[in-house]
Amino acid sequence: xxxxxxxxxxxxGLETHVELGTRTKMFCGCTTTFGAEPNSQTCPxxxxxPGSLPVVNEKSIEYAIKIGLALNCSIASWCRxxxxxxxxxxxxxxxxxxxxxxxxxxxxxxxxxxxxxxVRVGIERVHLEEDTxxxxxxxGATGRIHGxxxxxxxxxxxxxxxxxxxxxPVEGTGALASExxxxxxxxxxxxxRSLNVSDVRMEEGSMRCDVNTSLSVLGSGVWGTRTETKxxxxxxxxxxxxxxxxxxQAEVLDAGQRIIQETRHxxxxxxxxTSGRSKEEAQDYRYFPEPDLVPVAPDPAWVEQIRxxxxxxxxxxKVRLRVEWNVSDLDMDALTNAEALDLxxxxxxxxxxxxxxxxxxxxxxxxxxxxxNVALEALAITPEQVARVAALVTAGTLNDKLxxxxxxxVLAGEGxxxxxxxxxxxxxxxDDAPLLAxxxxxxxxxxxxxxxxxxxxxxxAGVLVGAVMKTTRGKADPARVRALITDRLA
Amino acid sequence: xxxxRLTAAEMSAKLAAKEISATELTQAHLDxxxxxxxxxxxxxxxxADQALSQAGAVDARRAAGEDLPALAGVPVAVKDxxxxxxxxxxxGSRILEGWHPPYDATIVERLxxxxxxxxxxxxxxxxxxxxxxxxxxxxxxxxxxxxxxxxGGSSGGSSASVAAFEAPLxxxxxxxxxxxxxAAVCGIVGTKPTYGGSSRYGVVAFASSLDTPGPFGRTxxxxxxxxxxxxxxxxxxxxxxxxxxxxxxxxxxxxxxEGMRIxxxxxxxxxxxxxxxxxxxxxxxxxxxxLGAKVTELSCPHFKxxxxxxxxxxxxxxxxxxxxxxxxxxxxxxxxxxxxxAEEVMSLTREQGFGDEVKRRIILGAYxxxxxxYDAYYGKAQQVRTLIIRDFDVAFDQVDVLVSPVxxxxxxxxxxxxxxPMAMYLAxxxxxxxxxxxxxxxxxxxxxxxxxxxxxGLQVMAPAMADxxxxxxxxxxxxxxxxxxxxxxxxxAKGLSA
Numbered sequence: 002x003x004x005x006x007x008x009x010x011x012x013x014g015l016e017t018h019v020e021l022g023t024r025t026k027m028f029c030g031c032t033t034t035f036g037a038e039p040n041s042q043t044c045p046x047x048x049x050x051p052g053s054l055p056v057v058n059e060k061s062i063e064y065a066i067k068i069g070l071a072l073n074c075s076i077a078s079w080c081r082x083x084x085x086x087x088x089x090x091x092x093x094x095x096x097x098x099x100x101x102x103x104x105x106x107x108x109x110x111x112x113x114x115x116x117x118x119x120v121r122v123g124i125e126r127v128h129l130e131e132d133t134x135x136x137x138x139x140x141g142a143t144g145r146i147h148g149x150x151x152x153x154x155x156x157x158x159x160x161x162x163x164x165x166x167x168x169x170p171v172e173g174t175g176a177l178a179s180e181x182x183x184x185x186x187x188x189x190x191x192x193x194r195s196l197n198v199s200d201v202r203m204e205e206g207s208m209r210c211d212v213n214t215s216l217s218v219l220g221s222g223v224w225g226t227r228t229e230t231k232x233x234x235x236x237x238x239x240x241x242x243x244x245x246x247x248x249x250q251a252e253v254l255d256a257g258q259r260i261i262q263e264t265r266h267x268x269x270x271x272x273x274x275t276s277g278r279s280k281e282e283a284q285d286y287r288y289f290p291e292p293d294l295v296p297v298a299p300d301p302a303w304v305e306q307i308r309x310x311x312x313x314x315x316x317x318x319k320v321r322l323r324v325e326w327n328v329s330d331l332d333m334d335a336l337t338n339a340e341a342l343d344l345x346x347x348x349x350x351x352x353x354x355x356x357x358x359x360x361x362x363x364x365x366x367x368x369x370x371x372x373x374n375v376a377l378e379a380l381a382i383t384p385e386q387v388a389r390v391a392a393l394v395t396a397g398t399l400n401d402k403l404x405x406x407x408x409x410x411v412l413a414g415e416g417x418x419x420x421x422x423x424x425x426x427x428x429x430x431x432d433d434a435p436l437l438a439x440x441x442x443x444x445x446x447x448x449x450x451x452x453x454x455x456x457x458x459x460x461x462a463g464v465l466v467g468a469v470m471k472t473t474r475g476k477a478d479p480a481r482v483r484a485l486i487t488d489r490l491a
Numbered sequence: 492x493x494x495x496r497l498t499a500a501e502m503s504a505k506l507a508a509k510e511i512s513a514t515e516l517t518q519a520h521l522d523x524x525x526x527x528x529x530x531x532x533x534x535x536x537x538x539a540d541q542a543l544s545q546a547g548a549v550d551a552r553r554a555a556g557e558d559l560p561a562l563a564g565v566p567v568a569v570k571d572x573x574x575x576x577x578x579x580x581x582x583g584s585r586i587l588e589g590w591h592p593p594y595d596a597t598i599v600e601r602l603x604x605x606x607x608x609x610x611x612x613x614x615x616x617x618x619x620x621x622x623x624x625x626x627x628x629x630x631x632x633x634x635x636x637x638x639x640x641x642x643g644g645s646s647g648g649s650s651a652s653v654a655a656f657e658a659p660l661x662x663x664x665x666x667x668x669x670x671x672x673x674a675a676v677c678g679i680v681g682t683k684p685t686y687g688g689s690s691r692y693g694v695v696a697f698a699s700s701l702d703t704p705g706p707f708g709r710t711x712x713x714x715x716x717x718x719x720x721x722x723x724x725x726x727x728x729x730x731x732x733x734x735x736x737x738x739x740x741x742x743x744x745x746x747x748x749e750g751m752r753i754x755x756x757x758x759x760x761x762x763x764x765x766x767x768x769x770x771x772x773x774x775x776x777x778x779x780x781x782l783g784a785k786v787t788e789l790s791c792p793h794f795k796x797x798x799x800x801x802x803x804x805x806x807x808x809x810x811x812x813x814x815x816x817x818x819x820x821x822x823x824x825x826x827x828x829x830x831x832x833a834e835e836v837m838s839l840t841r842e843q844g845f846g847d848e849v850k851r852r853i854i855l856g857a858y859x860x861x862x863x864x865y866d867a868y869y870g871k872a873q874q875v876r877t878l879i880i881r882d883f884d885v886a887f888d889q890v891d892v893l894v895s896p897v898x899x900x901x902x903x904x905x906x907x908x909x910x911x912p913m914a915m916y917l918a919x920x921x922x923x924x925x926x927x928x929x930x931x932x933x934x935x936x937x938x939x940x941x942x943x944x945x946x947x948g949l950q951v952m953a954p955a956m957a958d959x960x961x962x963x964x965x966x967x968x969x970x971x972x973x974x975x976x977x978x979x980x981x982x983x984a985k986g987l988s989a
Contacts, residue, residue: 045574045592045593045594048820049815049820050574050592050593050594050821051574051580051582051587051590051592051695051696051815051816051821052572052573052574052580052592052596052692052693052694052695052696053594053692053693054691054692054727054728054729055729056726056727056728056729057729084811086810086811086814086860088814088817088834088837090817090819090833093815093820094814094815095814095815095817096811096814152833154819285861285862286862287810287811287857287860287861287862287865288860288865289807289808289811289860289865289869292698292699292700292730292808293696293699293729293730294729294730295729295730
């Protein structure tokens, strides 16, 4: 890698498609639920039946404007949709309604931080378009249309609103190029999530990335030929795709050959890219303004109204929370990666200390989420309930072990933490009398241990504490038990 | 009494007075179709059972004392590019043979809401591309004035059905003149409403920015009745205008043009126009003047570019609109024997499913939109369109309506222009400007050309959403002509032996 950078300067660019989380499709009233029975969410419009016509879903315009504003873009006062013409069985009309030379949002930026360095990634444009259907090619070796025995098409996805977010070329990042790419997509995902306009799940395809990479000979000031890598389906893959493309291109150039402008496919297993279709034989999409739709002319007052509802930028919020909670960057990253920021913030707001909130969400509750293979926020427990458990621990009513039992019960739907504590009788035994009885019983049962303690081997007291905890079924405070044992044997 | 000879307005009155039943009236039209359509070939599909059951339902409601709309029980023929649930919709093309839409076009729904009786689907040039119905994959329709002549196109099945008394009213669509030219050559009335005044939802697209659904009738008032019933805002069509329907029925009844300013477009005359067309048109202008209109001549200098601009814009849009006919989801599928991939099946299906004229326009349009040519062709044509709109704006500053012939010649012979696309395209010379500008225009009969005894149409053009002006002028002209002729013009139509 170092050798690549000795001779070449990478230039990257990213095109990200994001499915908007509108309740209905872009141009008709069909619902957009993920994973519904194939072709159950269709109508004459999204099936492109002869005679049907599109009508723009206003919510999709609002969401796209929101995204544009969050990415510091200018919002067009007048723009049009365009038809992108090409034939493919998963396109009901054999053209896609998209935007061409009049995008809704233009010329913005998104700042990302990589290794303490702030990099400004320019945003060229944000535009709206409709998604296509989904093909399933049955039989054949590749799973691609060629060589398949037959193909099935599900049009549930056809017409779901997409925004395409295109960066300007990012230069001058050198060795950090691949990390900048990853940081950008991560930051973009966080921004989109904070806007509540998409569930931005790369693995479900609601956020899809194409990565453009080229190398320019160091000092030449001339950009090289770029390739476009598709099928990049995770944050890690974004980084690896840039990395591997840089290495491959350097090898080609070093051998005195030229880079072919083409689409390449990223392979998750090998971490490398393979050649797709060549852009040089690319089709002519014959774009022209969509005559079935009237121009979009968002009222400036409406745009300002949307701007006023924008949430705090995730990057700014992270800085604020890191200071408020007094945690390290590493801890902040852990919270972000676990998608626990909102949950922890709400838990703190409900009265828990930042440390406690972090501990429970990243520890016990993350473990449960992993076991159940669900998102943290999908667990059947609220931040308020977590804060209540933390408060009960702080008050000494529960210890950590009992707290875990309370979580179990709450997650199992047995009620609120207080209801569970009452119903299961889970409170810590703080009255010494029943403890003393259990201690006396333990002392009587283990004369050898008692002898060791009396010889000064105080560590042996652990055995007695364990026995007492067992008799009280964990409801005792171990520290209190130890103190009482020491008193008793003194 | 032959019920089919009544006007739609008379039918409506007799139905309301319970002098006749919708069932009788529908049956009379089905009988008429049965007896003459073998010669005319106006219909691609006759919905006899559905029509009679609809009529029965209307009669039952009327008997129950319900107050029904004006068109309740009046039969209507529907051009075969309106999506109709439970009836085939072919657009005159092989590629849609056997397709039954799962939904009704908004206008078809409105007809049903108005309790009109849908008689069936009428013949047309394939995907509305043509001026003669000769481009129908199912054979041409014939002109009731002379069966060897074309009934106009693309809505020629609709115009022929009305002229042959197979239906009192019919729906058509006008993209470059496809309602007005057939109306003119069949001696009936046809209107291209303001673009956006009538919903396109469910009307299979030829050229989206031009397609305008509209009505045919034998009289101006009949046409206005259908115009009013079919029009109005439709939230399913983004280009639909959200404003009240112009008062066309009231205007047709008013029929008064005293003091109205009428402009004669001097650019729409001269070389290439049949003498008999020009003389009937000149008479019509004199007649309008005699009725109290102030007539002036004016020039719309960019109209001469309308035809070439149209033949870039319409094919461009059609090349994209017709891309969906690919054998994947509905309609014809050719050569799907398991040995070919989807692309080949698409290509072979389109090769066999589309006729020559449709292919010609798809190729033309794909070329005009292709990268490197867009600016010179599609882009330039759009600029011309703007100039034509300006010509109209300037003209409508000076006059209330414009008039011209509808088409340069009377009905030509079937086969006469079939191999000469340019000659065919000239049939729409006078009608295209209104389509490009999106305003309103009507064709109303103004007599027979002396050379061939065939009908000539007077075109009246009005600003967008001033459709009522068309009906005022057309109704005034119609009344004056009737007084002069002593009988409806169609009484002279001798093409039918029946």
